[in-house]
Amino acid sequence: MNRALRVFQVNSAFNNDAPAQGAAALARYLNSKEFHATAVSLRHQPESDFTTVADLQHSGIKHISLGMGGFGDVRVLPRLVRLMRAYRPDIVHTHAFRADLWTGIAAKLARVPVFVSSIRGNEWDLFRADHPFLVSQLAMIVSKFSTSLADLLIAVSEGVREHLISVQGISPARVRVVPNGVDLERLAQPRPHPLMVRQDLSMPLDAVLVGTLAVFKARKGLSYLVEAARGVVTRYQQAHFLLAGEGPERNQIERKIMRFGLEKNMHLLGFRPDSIALLDALDIYVLPSLFEGFPRSVLEAMALGKPVVATDIGGSREAVLHDVSGLIVPPKDPQGLADAICRLIESPSLRKSMGEVGRHRVQEHFNARVNAQAHEAIYRELLQAKGYNYIQ
Structure with missing residues (x-):
């Protein structure tokens, strides 16, 4: 043939x-x-x-x-x-x-x-x-x-x-x-500068942006992320959490945010067609899921040089090298999630080094x-x- x-x-x-x-x-x-x-x-x-x-x-x-x-x-x-x-x-x-x-x-x-x-x-x-x-x-x-x-x-x-x-x-x-x-050519296409994205979202200049892309379903673990955010914001007022996506659990997550008094620091963005530009504007990417196959959003965040905090599930543990390109925490553990996020917030140099390792890891393997x-x-x-x- x-x-x-x-x-x-x-x-x-x-x-x-x-x-x-x-x-x-x-x-x-x-x-x-x-x-x-x-x-x-x-x-x-x-x-x-x-x-x-x-x-x-x-x-x-x-x-x-x-x-x-x-x-x-x-x-x-x-x-x-x-x-x-x-x-x-x-x-x-x-x-x-x-x-x-x-x-x-x-x-x-x-x-x-x-x-x-x-x-x-x-x-x-x-x-x-x-x-x-x-x-x-x-x-x-x-x-x-x-x-x-x-x-x-x-x-x-x-x-x-x-x-x-x-x-x-x-x-x-x-x-x-x-x-x-990851389609690296797609990620290399022109997009708004991260500072423009931050301005469009009305984020403070000193904000440390922690974000995730997810369908709002229980298995995505967003409820645990809200609980973790409460602990993080108590220690670092400059932390802002961006949750992009839609789904059946959105109203429940919104009510929990209000109950915890996190309206000023936790932002539900809805569906974002500019997901790559949003990822590029983040300081930390977090995946609190209860189970996943091999999360593409984690790979895209790594490809953009972002340190990742992810739960110890499925493909996340295969993509993220713990303490090297990011931090792995147990699922359903808000305190562990909060501690990992705080560790990255307090160390810009650690964020940078982990992000660079993650970027090279995706380029070579994923x-x-x-x-x-x-x-x-x-x-x-x-x-x-x-x-x-x-x-x-």
């Missing part, structure tokens, strides 16, 4: 969330002489998602939206089958649970040679945390079936790999680890180009195992 291999990168939608950004970066960074990528969104793409789609199209990558409604919209299955039969991809790669089921079935019906699925978190824990019991049980059944369709599961961290093997019963031979990668090269090797291996007369 001497043509470029056709690869479908499939996601629920190519919007601005972390899985979509990862899938889009992979599509862009695959070697175009060897792989021809197409981005496929199952859902209709609203206008707010056009930035990611425009980035794909600017890179010469075709984007196709199949207009699926809810997860149970079975009409997407024949659309997928027709699309695969028309384009004849050599590889189909999904990047989200919502995409796995229908895409996996369609790949089998269309006789696609290789179907792989990226698993970006401990899915069964997520189901239990985000849904009622019966819904989570049904989701786990669907997950078990959809993962059985894949030739290989690509875990974003060793923690996710261990979950797949020990909790979901997946054979170790069917799981490979490829850590998330960048999108390295991530794409690892996927290319997996694609080749799987095609050769299927008997493809593969010529590099």
Whole structure:
């Protein structure tokens, strides 16, 4: 075979969330002489998602939206089958649970040679945390079936790999680890200066900005961050906490902030399309989550030279070197979180040194180009195992 291999990168939608950004970066960074990528969104793409789609199209990558409604919209299955039969991809790669089921079935019906699925978190824990019991049980059944369709599961961290093997019963031979990668070229694009961002947010000149990007859900641990902030502000009035995001727990977090009297030092910013500019304006990035796969926001903060305080969960402990590029604390421990933040507030030199180590660590180990090269090797291996007369 001497043509470029056709690869479908499939996601629920190519919007601005972390899985979509990862899938889009992979599509862009695959070697175009060897792989021809197409981005496929199952859902209709609203206008707010056009930035990611425009980035794909600017890179010469075709984007196709199949207009699926809810997860149970079975009409997407024949659309997928027709699309695969028309384009004849050599590889189909999904990047989200919502995409796995229908895409996996369609790949089998269309006789696609290789179907792989990226698993970006401990899915069964997520189901239990985000849904009622019966819904989570049904989701786990669907997950078990959809993962059985894949030739290989690509875990974003060793923690996710261990979950797949020990909790979901997946054979170790069917799981490979490829850590998330940051799109360093995206981070290098022009953006407002950090001082301008601080001014726009009306932050005091001497403010030490501690921030996080998160969906406001219980599993993100934001309630513990509010408790930690109370202890931090008691010691350092110049500490200001910026929480960017939306979600079902927002009102509860807002009430807790008011109850603790933190309105002047804790700011809920809502959804921020300028998340990179916001990260760059921070002095400290904090991730208080109760569980994660491999948090992209931590990698982006590290790439921007920010020291990180993160809970000892999943990919965070793999990304952040404790006492070297940041500080790792136990989950659900507001006092530990507060102590770590205070340690960084009181030492600008420590913040700078940890930030520099983190920046170099991402450049060497967690960048999108390295991530794409690892996927290319997996694609080749799987095609050769299927008997493809593969010529590099």
